[in-house]
Amino acid sequence: MAEILFDSWFVNPCGKLVDEQSAEKIPSAHQKFFQNGKCPPDLKAVIGWGGIVLLNKDVCIVQLMVKFFEQVQAKSCGRCFPCRVGSCVILDTLRRIAAGEGRAADLDLLKSLAADVRNGALCGFGIAMEKPLVDALTNFKAEFEAHLNGKKCEAPATESIMIAPCNFGCPATTDAARYIELIREQKFNQSIDVARAPNPFAAICGRACFHPCEKLCKRSNVDEPISIAYLKRAVSDYEKKLIKQKQFRLKPHKSTGEKGKVAVIGSGPAGATCARELASWDYDVTIFEAAPVVGGTTHLGIPAYRLPRDIVNGEIEQVQEYGVTVKTNSALGRDFSLQDLFDQGFKAVFLAIGAMKGKKLGIPGEDENEGVLDAMEFLRRVNLGDETRLGRKVIVIGGGNSAVDCARVPLHLGYEDVNIVYRRTRKEMPASPWEVEEAEHEGVKLHFLAAPVRVIGKNGKVVGLECIRMELGEPDASGRRRPVEVKGSEFTIDTDLIIAAVSQAPDLDYFRKIQGLGISKRETFEVDPDTLQTTLPGVFAGGDVATGPQSVIAAVQSGLQAAVSIDKYLNGGTHAEFERLQRLRAIVNALGPVDKSEYCAGTSGLKRAQMPALPPKERIGNLDEVELGFSEQAAAAEAERCMRCYRIIMTA
Ligand SMILES: Cc1cc2nc3c(=O)[nH]c(=O)nc-3n(C[C@H](O)[C@H](O)[C@H](O)COP(=O)(O)OP(=O)(O)OC[C@H]3O[C@@H](n4cnc5c(N)ncnc54)[C@H](O)[C@@H]3O)c2cc1C
Ligand code: SF4
Ligand code: SF4
Incomplete structure (x- = not known):
């Protein structure tokens, strides 16, 4: 079981090497990962934008810093002077110290260089190199001084990756920072290749991804996240245009099939x-x-x-x-x-x-009357073109994205009265807030704190749904407050079709x-x-x-x-690269990829681009695409807001 000796990853330095009494200050998420056998068994140290985590006192911090800055040097794009030259001087100085040839003034020089790079770098990459260096100089001063006095150590074996918060936020580690950079440079062709590298569904994700990447976008520390998903859509629209014009150059390697x-x-x-x-x-x-x-x-x-x-x-x-x-x-x-x-x-x-496979509601009247469908069945019918109209009025039960889709589709198909019944409040709805907002714009009525009790039928057909009012009680296992029935509060909504969007399973x-x-x-x-x-x-x-x-x-x-x-x-x-990425992703995940207090610089002052959309009236009676996409100019302007927050994480 690994023990954390020092930890400064987005926290005040803590651990045995700082103060014998401070072990309990190590964040519990870090402890869980590093001490409960979840991390690689031979892990000795982690260094990156959040600070340093040391698990083995035999790792020489000075040598680790040399290795780290070798990577920084190798990966700096070199476009701005403070990062290009500053990191070079830092590396030379660290190498001298590690070789036992440093001078007393070197430690102050390193500190002032770190501050210069942070304040002068044009993008997030330069800024991110400051914290680990300052943490090392401040907390491992004795180690540096020993090297100034001639100490020499072995360099540890290390592995590292360069990753931006948005890249990390994407489960497939799409290099969003890079495809955005290429959009800014108007290289749409290359940009789509980057977006497609891990993801054959890049055009789909540009439209429908829940974009967890945007949740981690560092631009949120300044104003609003970059429109990462819609930018991917912009380059996929460009690709589509080329395909239409028969200019598309995709000629991937065609499988020989020889591997089986x-x-x-x-x-x-x-x-x-x-x-x-x-x-x-x-x-x-x-x-x-x-x-x-x-x-x-x-x-x-x-x-x-x-x-x-x-x-x-x-x-x-x-x-x-x-x-x-x-x-x-x-x-x-x-x-x-x-x-x-x-x-x-x-x-x-x-x-x-x-x-x-959609799940049923499990209430009386559900099986006896025509006009009750589960969400998957309803959407499948519509999407395969065999939806049979069942009147004018619809009730959808549920609060997730499927429920919102099931409510918006009937409106687009021309149903007049569409209702969502959800047993909790808007705050607890699992659906994406922007989808709920769009549904409301289009005319979907939301009934919160209400649950279905009984399907009301006439001559074997659905005519209504009996519901009951709910109130929120104590939190349940999911952490959300449990809805509790309000006795005697039953009410009825007339309907021709009930769609159960409560859950689905394989x-x-x-x-x-x-x-x-x-x-x-x-x-x-x-x-x-x-x-x-x-x-x-x-x-x-x-x-x-x-x-x-x-x-x-x-x-x-x-x-x-x-x-x-x-x-x-x-x-x-x-697949060494894939496996290294997964190993280091797990560590970033445990330590925390971003922090609200992180410093940002070089922002453009531009506001997040708005997606043009069909006016709600024009959406009725058809299934035409609602969101119209960014123009190439709008995409390039949005990409201009990106702060290129690449950073390096290294383990020993
Ligand atoms: C209404 C709805 C809206 C959604 N909206 C979004 C969204 O906006 N963004 C998002 O990121 N996710 C969304 N999701 C979730 C997302 O679509 C799924 O998580 C994702 O498609 C799962 O991918 P999959 O490859 O595991 O399976 P699926 O995409 O479900 O594909 C499974 C395939 O296997 C086929 N199949 C099943 N059984 C067999 C069999 N026995 N033999 C052969 N083929 C079989 C099926 O026909 C199907 O084509 C939505 C889901 C629903 C239901
Ligand atoms: S600003 Fe750009 S590089 Fe930074 S997290 Fe957001 S999208 Fe990624
Ligand atoms: S929009 Fe989706 S697919 Fe694209 S980078 Fe973000 S999480 Fe990944």
Whole structure:
């Protein structure tokens, strides 16, 4: 079990090396990660923008600083003088000290150079080098002085990555900082390549990603985060324009298929990503898709007014360019079995079947009357073009993004009276606030603190829903206050259609019959979190079916991870860079990637760009895309706001 001897990562220095009494001041998240066996067993030290964490006193801080500044020097873009020259002088000085050739004045010189770089650097990269250096000089003065007096030590073995907060915020570690920089330089062509590098669904994410990257954007310390997702949309729109003009130059390496056959079940983001990666490494990949269309829930769930179908189809067409075969109307369990796949020579199978089974409300009248659908069934019908109109009025039950989609779709289809019934308040709604706002603009009525009690039917058809008022009680396991019924407060809303958007889960009926295939209590496949291997050899699972309902970009990350594991499993493939990234991501996650107190500089003063959208009136009666996209000029101006907050994290 590792012990934290010193910790200054976004905290006042604490740990044994600071003061024997101060061990309890080490943040509990750091303690949990470093002391409960979650961190790599041989980890000795971490150094980066947040400070220093030392776990082994034999690590020479002076040598560690040399290694750190070697990386800083190597990665500085060199465009501004303070960073380019300052980091160079810092490195030379550190090297002299480490070699036992330093001078007494060097320590003050280092401090003043650190301040100069921080104050003069044009981007976040230069600024981020100050804290670890100052922390080292202040808290390990004796070590520096020993070196000034001739001490020499071994340099520790280290590994490092350069990452910006937004890159870290993206589950697939998209290099958002870089694609934004390329937009600023009007290099849209190169920008889309960067966005697509980890993510074949980049155009989809530009429109529908929940953009966790923006939550970590350092520009929030100044005003508002950069519009990271919409900027990705801007470059994907540019790509689409080129494809239309037949100017598109995508000629990816086409798989030779020589590494063996792999079956991917499901063409959603997890399946498509895994397929693209494996094909790019010369696997012969076939995607089997149960539905008549491709793209998974991005096609069958997310409505077209948020994500046009040509965008979804375009993403899969690009995956096919890598030599991936896609077979639609081919369901595992219905049209063929797992054993059939192995008999046909597939060496590994990736199950990426999503979580597409809607849950029922579980109230009286639900099964007896026509006009009660779950969200997945309703959206599937609409998205496959076989929605049958069931009147004018709709009630949607639930407070998540699916509920909001299920409410907005009927309005776009021409239903006149659309209501959302949610048992908590607006504050507790899991749906993205901007989606709720749009729904209200379009005319959706929200009924908070109300829950369904009974479906009211007439002649076998839904005519209303009896609800009851709720109030909030004590917090439940999720931390949200538990809704409690208010006795005698029942009321009725007239309706023709009720959509239950309460939850969804994987459909595992077929898989339950497969001997040895583990299914968790959460109704997901049991997988090894590091390899995504199921309890059966050669069978892997990822995306929503392994995690429960999440997001497009989380499923993309799952697909990347599965591809690496399958390559290792089949051919002993090495993926040192991917694995280093995952190791260092876990450490950044435990320490905290950003801090509100972090210093920012070089801001442009521009305000966050607003997405132009169809006026609410023009959205009624059609499923045309609502958000219209940034012009190339608007995208470049938004990119101008980015502070290029790259920084280095290094471990010894
Ligand atoms: C209404 C709705 C709106 C959403 N909006 C967003 C959003 O705006 N942003 C966001 O990031 N996420 C959103 N999500 C979540 C996101 O779509 C999913 O998390 C993501 O698509 C999961 O990807 P996946 O690859 O794991 O599975 P899926 O995308 O669900 O794909 C699974 C695929 O497997 C196929 N399949 C299933 N069983 C079989 C079988 N037996 N044989 C062959 N094929 C099979 C299915 O037909 C499907 O095509 C939304 C989800 C819903 C339901
Ligand atoms: S300002 Fe730019 S580089 Fe910094 S976190 Fe935001 S998007 Fe990323
Ligand atoms: S995919 Fe989503 S999370 Fe990742 S950079 Fe793009 S918008 Fe952000």
